[in-house]
Amino acid sequence: xxxxxxxxxxxxxxxxxxxxxxxxxxxxxxxxxxxxxxxxxxxxxxxxxxxxxxxxxxxxxxxxxxxxxxxxxxxxxxxxxxxxxxxxxxxxxxxxxxxxxxxxxxxxxxxxxxxxxxxxxxxxxxxxxxxxxxxxxxxxxxxxxxxxxxxxxxxxxxxxxxxxxxxxxxxxxxxxxxxxxxxxxxxxxxxxxxxxxxxxxxxxxxxxxxxxxxxxxxxxxxxxxxxxxxxxxxxxxxxxxxxxxxxxxxxxxxxxxxxxxxxxxxxxxxxxxxxxxxxxxxxxxxxxxxxxxxxxxxxxxxxxxxxxxxxxxxxxxxxxxxxxxxxxxx
Amino acid sequence: xxxxxxxxxxxxxxxxxxxxxxxxxxxxxxxxxxxxxxxxxxxxxxxxxxxxxxxxxxxxxxxxxxxxxxxxxxxxxxxxxxxxxxxxxxxxxxxxxxxxxxxxxxxxxxxxxxxxxxxxxxxxxxxxxxxxxxxxxxxxxxxxxxxxxxxxxxxxxxxxxxxxxxxxxxxxxxxxxxxxxxxxxxxxxxxxxxxxxxxxxxxxxxxxxxxxxxxxxxxxxxxxxxxxxxxxxxxxxxxxxxxxxxxxxxxxxxxxxxxxxxxxxxxxxxxxxxxxxxxxxxxxxxxxxxxxxxxxxxxxxxxxxxxxxxxxxxxxxxxxxxxxxxx
Numbered sequence: 140x141x142x143x144x145x146x147x148x149x150x151x152x153x154x155x156x157x158x159x160x161x162x163x164x165x166x167x168x169x170x171x172x173x174x175x176x177x178x179x180x181x182x183x184x185x186x187x188x189x190x191x192x193x194x195x196x197x198x199x200x201x202x203x204x205x206x207x208x209x210x211x212x213x214x215x216x217x218x219x220x221x222x223x224x225x226x227x228x229x230x231x232x233x234x235x236x237x238x239x240x241x242x243x244x245x246x247x248x249x250x251x252x253x254x255x256x257x258x259x260x261x262x263x264x265x266x267x268x269x270x271x272x273x274x275x276x277x278x279x280x281x282x283x284x285x286x287x288x289x290x291x292x293x294x295x296x297x298x299x300x301x302x303x304x305x306x307x308x309x310x311x312x313x314x315x316x317x318x319x320x321x322x323x324x325x326x327x328x329x330x331x332x333x334x335x336x337x338x339x340x341x342x343x344x345x346x347x348x349x350x351x352x353x354x355x356x357x358x359x360x361x362x363x364x365x366x367x368x369x370x371x372x373x374x375x376x377x378x379x380x381x382x383x384x385x386x387x388x389x390x391x392x393x394x395x396x397x398x399x400x401x402x403x404x405x406x407x408x409x410x411x412x413x414x415x416x417x418x419x420x421x422x423x424x425x426x427x428x429x430x431x432x433x434x435x436x437x438x439x440x441x442x443x444x445x446x447x448x449x450x451x452x453x454x455x456x457x458x459x460x461x462x463x464x465x466x467x468x469x
Numbered sequence: 470x471x472x473x474x475x476x477x478x479x480x481x482x483x484x485x486x487x488x489x490x491x492x493x494x495x496x497x498x499x500x501x502x503x504x505x506x507x508x509x510x511x512x513x514x515x516x517x518x519x520x521x522x523x524x525x526x527x528x529x530x531x532x533x534x535x536x537x538x539x540x541x542x543x544x545x546x547x548x549x550x551x552x553x554x555x556x557x558x559x560x561x562x563x564x565x566x567x568x569x570x571x572x573x574x575x576x577x578x579x580x581x582x583x584x585x586x587x588x589x590x591x592x593x594x595x596x597x598x599x600x601x602x603x604x605x606x607x608x609x610x611x612x613x614x615x616x617x618x619x620x621x622x623x624x625x626x627x628x629x630x631x632x633x634x635x636x637x638x639x640x641x642x643x644x645x646x647x648x649x650x651x652x653x654x655x656x657x658x659x660x661x662x663x664x665x666x667x668x669x670x671x672x673x674x675x676x677x678x679x680x681x682x683x684x685x686x687x688x689x690x691x692x693x694x695x696x697x698x699x700x701x702x703x704x705x706x707x708x709x710x711x712x713x714x715x716x717x718x719x720x721x722x723x724x725x726x727x728x729x730x731x732x733x734x735x736x737x738x739x740x741x742x743x744x745x746x747x748x749x750x751x752x753x754x755x756x757x758x759x760x761x762x763x764x765x766x767x768x769x770x771x772x773x774x775x776x777x778x779x780x781x782x783x784x785x786x787x788x789x790x791x792x793x794x795x796x
Contacts (some may be wrong), residue, residue, distance in 0.1 A: 185651035329514035329678060334722040334736040341733045356652060359681070359724030363733045382728045400656040401681070401726045413656035417621060 147317050147350040148174040148197070148235075153210035155189075155196045163204070164421045166192045168374040170210075171448075174318060174350035179341075181365035181382075182354045187418060188371040190354045194322050198237060199227050214318075233263040236311030236349075238340075240323035242303035246295040253279075253291025256310045263314045278309040282339060301332035305339065312343055319344060322354040337364060358401050362386060370394050373419050373429040376448050380455040390457040393430045428460065436461055472540075474672050475503040475559070475640055480525050480535035482518075495521040497696040499535075503640065508666065508673040510687035510704070512680050512719070518696040519676050523642050526674075527561055528552060539640070557587060560633040564645035566625035570617040570632075576603070577613030580632045587636060602631035607661060623654035627661065634665070642674045647682065659686060681723050684708050689779070692716045695754040698773070702780030712782035715755045753784070761786060 155167035167189045174180050182190045195201045197212050199219065212219040219230060231237070239245050247255055256278055257271035266274060272291065279287035282305040295303055304324060311319060321340060325333040341364065344351045353364055361368055361382070368385040370378040370393065378391040389395045396414040416433040419425055425432055431441040441460055448458040457463075478500050486493040496518045503509050511519045524530040526537050528545055537544040544555050560583075563569045570579050580602055581595035590598065600610035606627040617625055626646060633641050643662065647655045663686060666673060677683050683690055684704055691701040692713065700713040711717045721737025741758045752767035753759070759766065765785050774787040 185653060330680070330722045331514065331718060331739055334724075335738055337724070337733050338736060338738060357724070358652070358726040359731075362726045362728040363724040363731055363736060365728075386726065386728050397652055398726065400652045413660050414653040415657075417623065417654065 145175045145177075146173045147176050147214070148352075149211075149213040150193075150197060151211040151213070153193065153196055153212065154208050155192050155201065156206055156208050158204045166205075166374050166421060167196055170371075170374075170376055172369055172376070172379065174352055175367075176317070176350055177345070177348040178366045179344065179351040179353055179364050180367045180369060181361040182352060182369050182371060183356065183358065183361050184371035185356055185418060187373075187421070189374040190371050191322055193371070194320050194352065194354055198231055198235065198320065200231075229263070232259050232316075233314040234316050235318045235320060236314070236316040238304070238307050238311050238319065238321040238324045240326050242300070242307045243295060245307055246303065248295055251292050251294055252298070252306045256291075256306070256313055259310050259313045274313070275309070278313055279306070282306075282309045282312075282343070283335075284309070299332075300328055301336060304328065304336050308336075308339060308343070312347065315347060316349060318350045318352065320352045320354070323356070324353075325360065326355070326357070333360075340364070358397065370397070373424060374421060375429065375458065376456075377430065377458045378456065379448070384455050388455075390451055390455070390462045391430075391459050392434045392436050392461075396433075396435070428458075471504040471506060473502050474505045474540055475526075475674075476536075476538040476541075477501045477522075477526055478536045478538070480522065480537070481533045482521055482525055482530065483533055494696045496525060496532075499525075499693075499696075499698050501691055501698065501701065503672050503674060505639070505672055506666070506670045507689065508675055508687045510683035510690040511674060511676045511693065512678065512683050512690060513693035514678055514719075516695070517693040519693050520644055522693070523561065523644050523674065523676055527556075527559060527642065553587070557636040558638050559640040559642070560636065560638040561642040561644060562626070562629050562633050562646045564648055566622065566629040566646075567617055567620075569629055570625060572617055575614050575616060576608075576620070576628050579617065579628065580613075580635055583632060583636050589636075598635060599631070602635060603628075605634075605665075606631045607657075621654075623650055623658060626650065626658050630658075630661065630665070634669075637669075638671070640672045640674070642676065644676045645678070646675075648677060648679065655682075662686070680708070680719055681725075692719065697754060697770075697783065699755065699784070700782040701773070702776070702782075706777065706780040712776050712780070712787055713755075713784045714759045714761050714786075716782070718758075718760075 151171050153167055153170045154165060156163045156165045158164060170193055182193060184190045196207045207220060214234060219227065253272055253275045256275040257268065260266050260271040260274055261268060275291055276287045279291060284290055284302060284305055298306060325336050328336060355361060365382045368380060368382050369376055372393050378394045389398060400413065414433050419429055427442040427444055428446050431437050444460060446458045446460045448456050449463055451457040451462055480496055480499045482496040483492040483494045499522050513519050521530065525532045532545060539555055539558055544552065547555060577596060577599040580599040584590050584595045584598065599613055603610050603612055608624060608627055620628065647658050650658060665671060675683060675687055687704050689702060690704050690707040691698045694715045700707055700711065700716045707716060708720060711720060718737055718739040724736060725731040739758050752769060753771050756762045756766040771783045771785045773781040773783045775781055776787055
């Protein structure tokens with residue numbers, strides 16, 4: 140298979156817990172996926188489904204009491220989970236670039252933005268301070284900051300939300316990483332600004348031939364950006380497919396319900412059919428399928444047996460007992 | 470045509486800006502009407518003045534000029550006592566429900582509080598009312614003794630809606646009321662809002678930055694840009710055949726949840742942003758970013774031109790149309 144060589148990052152059985160084994164909450168529960176070169180993978184789900192915790196686990200940026208308790212994260216044959224702090228710091232920024240939702244908290248308010256980008260560069264490359272600053276100007280120009288030569292001296296508060304996000308993207312791509320992880324990068328932005336930031340991320344990813352892991356709750360953003368989509372619910376992957384299959388032939392009842400909530404394929408204003416209830420409390424998840432209490436197609440077996448993520452068709456995986464049955468029966 | 474319940478005429482609000490004698494027009498000459506049982510969407514991006522407009526309508530912020538009439542009666546110019554009574558007819562639900570509820574009161578007391586402030590009912594009857602409302606918004610009457618922090622974001626929004634309904638208003642303003650909610654919870658709250666409207670014949674002003682939500686639930690839409698209503702009309706007209714370039718840009722910037730219809734390459738991009746655009750006035754506020762701008766646009770502010778019944782847009786392109794169309 141040619142696929143193998145295209146894989147940049149491989150996550151296997153990632154499990155993350157907040158708190159102790161006894162009283163803690165498993166927020167990421169046996170999550171496995173891989174990213175491919177030049178492709179965008181969207182991780183989608185609602186608050187608390189574990190999508191951001193997955194990204195933070197991969198980057199080893201979890202704040203205590205969060206802790207990865209099992210799993211591998213392989214980048215070019217190396218398991219990142221086995222690296223020390225210094226080695227991991229080298230991976231972050233140089234091989235994996237990150238963009239977060241709130242650029243104001245990711246940027247240092249007391250430092251001109253040029254210095255912040257240059258800092259990443261001097262940390263990870265042989266560039267001198269002077270060269271790094273020059274490079275920062277080039278990067279800012281590349282991400283669409285007008286008059287970058289002058290603006291490198293400005294502080295974060297001098298920039299609008301969209302411009303700050305561009306600055307953050309410039310820092311993220313400064314060392315030409317193989318992988319870009321963007322966690323809700325446009326959630327706080329107005330739609331016209333969002334459109335421009337999405338386009339920028341896409342153009343950069345294409346030019347750099349990087350893997351983009353895009354974490355979002357917005358199905359419109361997923362449809363626009365993703366090649367592959369992973370749907371998470373209550374800490375687990377419930378469905379995974381290429382973007383067209385996921386939107387047009389979703390199999391998991393949760394994915395179907397989510398799609399029915401938004402305008403898109405179903406333009407049905409009258410048929411606003413909300414999913415009942417809310418996501419389970421992970422301190423005490425329901426036995427069996429975690430979506431069972433809200434599922435419109437639930438059967439008795441769903442409340443007892445825990446569905447595993449299994450192939451439904453080539454490159455389409457679903458974690459649903461009913462779908463499994465369907466596939467087995469042809 | 471249904472009776473006009475709310476009439477907003479030429480509201481203006483300016484705030485002092487940086488620099489001596491400088492002012493920024495948060496709301497510039499906004500007029501709109503709301504019929505009984507109707508939902509009017511108010512959309513626009515950050516800083517367009519949509520929230521300020523809602524506060525002017527509610528008289529929570531004093532307008533510099535303009536009038537608000539509720540069922541024909543002057544609201545802003547009314548005496549304090551008259552205004553207090555008229556407030557029963559118009560209520561608001563905010564985005565952050567938890568912080569809009571009093572954390573030290575039980576939800577039952579929170580819901581009944583507007584009645585107490587209005588001097589309505591007895592303690593027992595207010596409690597009864599709160600219990601009924603809890604059930605009406607999909608919570609349990611027994612929840613009355615719990616505190617706001619014990620509820621999820623969606624549930625808090627239900628409580629806030631119950632509180633907004635306790636005075637049996639005619640009009641409810643929802644200010645980004647579902648914006649902070651997850652997709653599935655948002656759908657539940659929208660369903661509730663629509664069901665309540667059906668049940669009580671309520672009129673809504675639904676303020677949101679999210680045109681895709683507004684489009685789904687509103688009869689009419691008003692689009693705001695830098696303090697002005699630049700387009701207003703039926704949802705179908707505004708979204709289907711927008712006549713202001715800003716509305717068009719907004720519609721084209723929204724990613725549609727269907728990869729066959731919309732990919733990132735098709736997202737509409739417009740120059741600049743609103744912050745940078747607040748430059749010298751005198752012309753159309755959208756002129757610096759407008760792909761269709763021509764000489765006229767920088768010289769004077771375009772008024773709202775009539776396009777079809779109830780559909781108006783503040784763009785000079787429509788003036789040309791009109792001249793060519795019907796003499």
